[in-house]
Amino acid sequence: MKKRLPVDRVVEAVKAAASFVDYLHVTGGEPTLQLKPLKKLFLKIRELTNLSLSINTNGSNPLAVKELLPLLDHIAIDIKAPLTDPYKYSNVIGLSLSETKEYISKIAETVNVSLQVPFLEFRTTVVPGLLTVDDVLKIADYLEKTVSKRTKSRVAFVIQQFIPYNGILVERYRKLKRTPPDILKEIAVRVAESARSFEVYYRSLEEGVQKIK
Numbered sequence: 001m002k003k004r005l006p007v008d009r010v011v012e013a014v015k016a017a018a019s020f021v022d023y024l025h026v027t028g029g030e031p032t033l034q035l036k037p038l039k040k041l042f043l044k045i046r047e048l049t050n051l052s053l054s055i056n057t058n059g060s061n062p063l064a065v066k067e068l069l070p071l072l073d074h075i076a077i078d079i080k081a082p083l084t085d086p087y088k089y090s091n092v093i094g095l096s097l098s099e100t101k102e103y104i105s106k107i108a109e110t111v112n113v114s115l116q117v118p119f120l121e122f123r124t125t126v127v128p129g130l131l132t133v134d135d136v137l138k139i140a141d142y143l144e145k146t147v148s149k150r151t152k153s154r155v156a157f158v159i160q161q162f163i164p165y166n167g168i169l170v171e172r173y174r175k176l177k178r179t180p181p182d183i184l185k186e187i188a189v190r191v192a193e194s195a196r197s198f199e200v201y202y203r204s205l206e207e208g209v210q211k212i213k
């Protein structure tokens with residue numbers, strides 16, 4: 001059962017843990033859907049601690065990201081499929097083609113806005129049977145063209161393991177096995193061959209976070 005949690009209670013919990021951590025990372029769901037309390041939280045944490053501030057977003061709310069940008073040290077953006085292929089993106093996120101085209105436009109805007117943050121991270125989860133090696137290479141190519149010569153920020157591209165869990169709505173994905181780490185490494189190595197503007201990593205439960213470039 002969901003319940004409301006006052007921002008001040010979150011602040012107190014973060015303050016109590018502040019000496020043990022480096023970052024406050026807010027994820028979701030989609031955290032930018034609660035812009036007002038999120039901004040209030042970040043302002044208070046910035047005032048009361050030395051913690052770095054971070055969000056994980058699907059990129060669908062560029063105006064919110066732009067408003068939060070002065071407070072952020074790190075942004076992680078989920079890129080679920082090639083932004084140049086609305087048909088594939090539509091299949092991955094389950095929206096109509098017209099809705100997906102609008103969604104992709106917002107993600108592209110979020111990417112451009114986020115180039116100003118000190119550390120920008122892109123994440124793509126490799127779902128077996130849904131994303132191919134070629135799909136991930138297309139994402140990397142888009143990022144290279146977008147990031148190159150447009151930012152002095154630290155930029156990373158993380159190829160992530162798909163991990164099934166009971167909360168996944170589509171049954172066939174709940175029944176999938178985790179993406180094998182050797183497949184993730186193979187894709188990351190392919191990406192690193194042409195990456196010039198960002199670091200390349202892969203992430204799995206078995207091997208943790210591994211840097212390729």
